[in-house]
Amino acid sequence: MKQELEQAITKAAKDLFALDVRLELTRPDEQFGDYATNVALQLGKQLNKNPREIADAIAKELTGLSLLEKSEVAGPGFINLTLSDHALAGTVQVETDIATGEYADQSVVLEYSDPNPFKVLHAGHLYQTIFGEAVANLLVRAGAVVHRVNFGGDVGLHVGKTMWAIVQDLGGESPEKLATMPKAERSEWMAKCYVKGTNAYEEDDASKQQIIDLNKRIYQIVSDGEHDSPLAQIYWTCRQWSYDYFDEFYASVGTHFERYYPESETAPLGIEAVKEQLQKGVYQESDGAVVFKGEPYGLHTRVFINSHGLPTYEAKDVGLTLAKWRDYHFDRTIIITGNDIIEYMKVVLKSIEQFEPELVARTTHVTHGQVKLRGGVKMSSRKGNFLRAVDVLDMVAEASQETTGERNNDVVLGAIKYAFLKQRIGPDIIFDPKESVAIEGNSGPYLQYAHARARSILAKAVEHKKTAELADLTADERSLLRKITEYSEVVQKATADLMPHHICTYLYELAQKFNQFYEHNRVIGDDRETERLRLVDLYASTLKSGLVLLGIAAPERL
RNA sequence: GCACCCGUAGCUCAGCUGGAUAGAGCGUUGGCUUGCGGAGCCAAAGGUCGUAGGUUCGAAUCCUGUCGGGUGUACCA
Numbered sequence: 001m002k003q004e005l006e007q008a009i010t011k012a013a014k015d016l017f018a019l020d021v022r023l024e025l026t027r028p029d030e031q032f033g034d035y036a037t038n039v040a041l042q043l044g045k046q047l048n049k050n051p052r053e054i055a056d057a058i059a060k061e062l063t064g065l066s067l068l069e070k071s072e073v074a075g076p077g078f079i080n081l082t083l084s085d086h087a088l089a090g091t092v093q094v095e096t097d098i099a100t101g102e103y104a105d106q107s108v109v110l111e112y113s114d115p116n117p118f119k120v121l122h123a124g125h126l127y128q129t130i131f132g133e134a135v136a137n138l139l140v141r142a143g144a145v146v147h148r149v150n151f152g153g154d155v156g157l158h159v160g161k162t163m164w165a166i167v168q169d170l171g172g173e174s175p176e177k178l179a180t181m182p183k184a185e186r187s188e189w190m191a192k193c194y195v196k197g198t199n200a201y202e203e204d205d206a207s208k209q210q211i212i213d214l215n216k217r218i219y220q221i222v223s224d225g226e227h228d229s230p231l232a233q234i235y236w237t238c239r240q241w242s243y244d245y246f247d248e249f250y251a252s253v254g255t256h257f258e259r260y261y262p263e264s265e266t267a268p269l270g271i272e273a274v275k276e277q278l279q280k281g282v283y284q285e286s287d288g289a290v291v292f293k294g295e296p297y298g299l300h301t302r303v304f305i306n307s308h309g310l311p312t313y314e315a316k317d318v319g320l321t322l323a324k325w326r327d328y329h330f331d332r333t334i335i336i337t338g339n340d341i342i343e344y345m346k347v348v349l350k351s352i353e354q355f356e357p358e359l360v361a362r363t364t365h366v367t368h369g370q371v372k373l374r375g376g377v378k379m380s381s382r383k384g385n386f387l388r389a390v391d392v393l394d395m396v397a398e399a400s401q402e403t404t405g406e407r408n409n410d411v412v413l414g415a416i417k418y419a420f421l422k423q424r425i426g427p428d429i430i431f432d433p434k435e436s437v438a439i440e441g442n443s444g445p446y447l448q449y450a451h452a453r454a455r456s457i458l459a460k461a462v463e464h465k466k467t468a469e470l471a472d473l474t475a476d477e478r479s480l481l482r483k484i485t486e487y488s489e490v491v492q493k494a495t496a497d498l499m500p501h502h503i504c505t506y507l508y509e510l511a512q513k514f515n516q517f518y519e520h521n522r523v524i525g526d527d528r529e530t531e532r533l534r535l536v537d538l539y540a541s542t543l544k545s546g547l548v549l550l551g552i553a554a555p556e557r558l
Numbered sequence: 559g560c561a562c563c564c565g566u567a568g569c570u571c572a573g574c575u576g577g578a579u580a581g582a583g584c585g586u587u588g589g590c591u592u593g594c595g596g597a598g599c600c601a602a603a604g605g606u607c608g609u610a611g612g613u614u615c616g617a618a619u620c621c622u623g624u625c626g627g628g629u630g631u632a633c634c635a
Contacts, residue, residue, distance in 0.1 A: 029578080038577060045615080075578040076615075116635080157634070289633050300561080306633040313635055342562060343630050369563090369628090374570085404597090423571065427564060428628080432584095435570075439597040441583045442571085449597050457594055505572060508582080519590095519599045526594095558595090 001067065001091040002489075005035060005081065012061040013039055017047060017054070025081075027486060033072070033080035034088060034482060040077040051077030088481060089470040093488040094541045101143030102495065108144045109324050110136050112336035113250075116153040117242035117262070118162040120191035121249055123371040123431075124338060126389040130417045131368060131425060132336050133255045133551045134500040141549065142495050147258055147328055150246075151320055154239055154262035155222050160215030161197030162190060164207070166238060167214070167231075169193060175233035187245040190238060191388075219310070222264045249389065253413060254551055259327070261320055267311045270319025273355075274304045274311075282354040292351040302347045317348045325359055332362050334498070339367035339426070366498055369428030371420075374435075392416060395433040400445075403437050410553040411437070411445050417552050418444030422504035442508045444552055447543065450511040452558045454540035459556075461524055461533050468534035476517050477528075480535055483513040487542050491549065500550055507546045514539050 006023050013021045021039050028036035040058060044051030055073040062071045062079075067087035072080045083091070098104065112132030115125050136146045153159065169189075170177045181189065200207035221232045243260060250256055274290055277283050283290050288307035292314070294300045304314040311319075324333055337345070345365050353360040373387060397412045404411070419436035423429045439445050470481060486506065494502040523532040544554040 024575095026577090032578075036578090041577075041615080051615085078578065153635070286632080291632065298561080300631055302631095303633040308633085310633090312633065314633095316635095339563070340629055341635085344635090346562090367563095430570065432570075435584070438584080443583090446597065449595085453595050453597085460594060501572080505582085512582090515596095515598055516600095518594085519596090522594070524594050558597090 001083070001087060002035070004067065005065075008062060008065055009037060009039060009058065009079075012058045013043065016057050016061065017043060019043060019046060027489070028078070028080060030479065030482065032074060032078070033070075033082040034485075035081045035083075037079050037081075038077070040073075040079060044077060055079050085471045085473045085478065085481075088478070088485060091485045092481070092538060093485075094538065094545050096141060096488060096491070098141060098143040101141065102492070103139055104143035106144045106331040107147070107328055108139050109147045109149055109328050109330040109333040110139070110336075111149050111151055111320075111324070111333065113255075113257070114151045114337065115246060116156075116158055117239050117246075118154075118159045118190060119194055119242075120187065121246070121389040123387040123389055123392050126253070126392055126416070127371050127420050127429070128336055128338075128368065129250065129253060129255055130420050130551065131500070133253075134417075134421055134549065135334065135336070135366075135498055137549045137551060138491070138495045138498070138500065141491065147330070148256070149259045149261060149324065150257040151261045151266070152263065153316075155219055155264050155267070157211075157215060158194065158198075159218055159235075160211045161201055162194040163197075163218060163231075163235060163238070164200065164211045164214050165193035165197040166190070166234060168196075170234070173230040173234065175230050175237060178234065178237050186241045190241065223268075261323055263316045266316045266319030266323050268319065269322050270315035270317070271305060271311050273318050273322060274315050277351075277355050280355070282351060292347060294347045294350060297350050299347045299350060300343065302344065304351070314344075314348050314351075317345075318352055321352055321356075321359055321363070325356075330362060332364065333359075334364045334366060336366045336368070339369055342367055364498070366425065368425050372428055372430050374430055374432040392431070392433075396436055399433045400437040403439060404445075408558070410555055411448060411558070414444035414448050414547075414552045416444075417550060418447065418504060421500050421550050422508075424501050425499055442504075447507055447511055447547060448552070448554060449558055450514065451540055451543045451547065451554045452556060454514070454536050454543065455556045457523055457536050458533065458540065461529070466534070466537060468530045470531055470534060473531070474521075474528075476521050477531065477535060480513055480517045480539065483510050484535075484538050484542050487546065491546075503546050503549060507543060510539070510542065510546075 002025060006025055010021060010023050013019060013023075021042060023037060023039055025035040025037055027034075040051045040055035043049075043054050047054065052073060055077040059071040059073050059079050062068060062081070067083055069082040069084045071082075074080055110132060113125055113129045115121050132148070136148055139146050167173055197211060201211050217231060218235055220226070221229070221235055226232045227236055274283055278285070278290055283292050283304060286301075289303045290305035291301050291303050294302065302314050303312050304318070305311055324330065335345070342365070349360050349363060349365070371387065393412070393416070396416050397407055400412050400415060401407050415436040419431060420429065422442060435441070436443060437445055439449065473481065487510075490502055490506040494500050521532065523529060523536060526532060547554040
């Protein structure tokens with residue numbers, strides 16, 4: 001419908017003025033109609049004519065179109081278009097055909113969350129997981145085959161620190177003692193060990209040296225794939241505990257990763273590639289390290305292999321890109337990370353571009369800010385005084401209990417997800433647990449309730465025809481229908497921008513529009529019950545579709 | 559120092575590939591109320607879009623300067 005209109009206008013402009021225009025129909029203020037275009041203003045400049053005259057001519061040319069109720073010229077030369085009720089109803093599109101979506105048949109590797117084994121999941125991981133899942137849903141709806149992957153450091157200094165404290169706690173390298181650790185306490189215990197190891201590393205030189213030595217042994221264990229020594233047994237067991245803990249957490253928030261890429265796997269690939277490209281001059285030796293000089297590209301220099309011959313994160317990321325390519329031959333890969341590594345990532349990608357330009361061309365780096373609590377608590381995982389993912393879940397569950405008197409998991413998760421997703425991705429976000437569970441205002445629970453309420457209306461109806469013709473609408477009915485028709489365009493924009501918050505904004509507006517309608521119009525028992533039930537049904541389905549895209553449950557009842 | 563990001567109502571945010579009077583929630587003030595789930599609806603107050611220029615018929619949106627805040631800047635991740 002929209003396309004038909006666009007073609008008609010483009011044709012009119014061409015017939016009248018012999019010019020091709022780049023046309024985009026926008027959604028104007030409701031008072032102006034269903035669609036609007038500013039082509040006349042663009043043409044006015046090119047033709048050096050009064051834009052209003054051009055607009056008048058085009059509007060007149062369009063009057064014959066059957067799908068149009070009217071076309072009017074307003075302001076400096078906007079052409080405002082109002083569809084017939086029938087045509088408007090025809091534009092409703094709640095579910096899309098994924099076979100014809102923008103990502104049809106494309107393979108997309110989506111990397112997000114990226115926690116480190118041997119460390120705890122913090123609020124940022126929760127945010128990123130929720131955001132990543134929403135993006136995944138958008139891509140799937142657009143036709144993509146999405147591969148959710150996760151990257152993390154199973155070797156490195158943080159592992160050395162945690163392992164050092166683990167060995168201390170066990171009273172030596174005694175893997176048999178791990179068997180006595182109850183499952184429920186494992187992740188908590190490891191988190192404590194990380195804090196203990198970090199503090200020892202900073203405060204005591206002897207401990208620091210022990211940690212460094214231990215770390216070297218762990219590198220060796222991993223690169224040899226050695227599973228027999230006591231230390232190796234402890235390492236592999238605890239590493240698995242970490243992954244178990246991640247899986248369990250992801251399941252609880254509704255995500256599942258199909259693959260973990262441990263650094264130990266990507267590091268060798270990275271080193272190999274960097275060394276090979278060192279020969280070809282992409283990378284250079286400098287002070288005993290292997291670096292990529294970013295300055296010619298307006299970037300900075302970074303170390304890929306340090307002077308001890310060990311890979312840094314940079315080399316591991318090179319390896320990761322190659323590993324993802326090896327495994328998926330993706331059409332596109334999207335990496336979601338915090339915004340503190342924007343410049344870092346530019347350097348890494350620029351270096352890869354020198355020898356695998358196609359992979360970089362298919363890569364998108366999306367970044368987000370920190371999660372901050374209202375009032376401001378800074379998060380640093382070094383000392384352990386930071387906001388963990390479970391802390392957020394607990395706070396919201398508690399706030400929800402206070403507000404509603406119960407702990408409904410759908411509501412708690414819906415509140416958190418919506419609170420995170422409703423803000424544009426990029427800057428830091430300020431999270432307020434109380435506001436997130438608020439039953440009024442722009443919140444997840446509000447929308448869940450709005451949906452349940454609409455469903456209850458439908459359940460109460462004796463029968464409702466899903467095919468009821470929507471014509472001769474009242475002003476209120478039409479206004480609601482008009483809002484519903486915007487849904488598919490909003491989803492498209494959210495997908496193109498990789499910004500789910502557009503959907504949040506829309507869903508809230510939609511719910512408000514419905515409440516306005518519902519306040520003044522009886523549904524059941526009214527002369528127009530058939531049409532109105534159809535509208536309520538479309539509204540509820542749209543709300544549900546949107547919430548599900550965001551990863552938020554839309555229960556029939558609350 | 560250099561690079562990148564952010565600065566919109568008291569608070570939290572939309573709006574940013576330029577377009578018609580700058581929108582919403584919370585909070586504040588007032589109204590609706592035996593309702594098809596009122597977790598709602600209506601209304602009011604509240605903004606030099608950090609600031610100064612520039613481009614344009616038109617700038618919160620693009621460009622430049624400037625102020626304020628944040629992040630990054632060689633062997634951490």
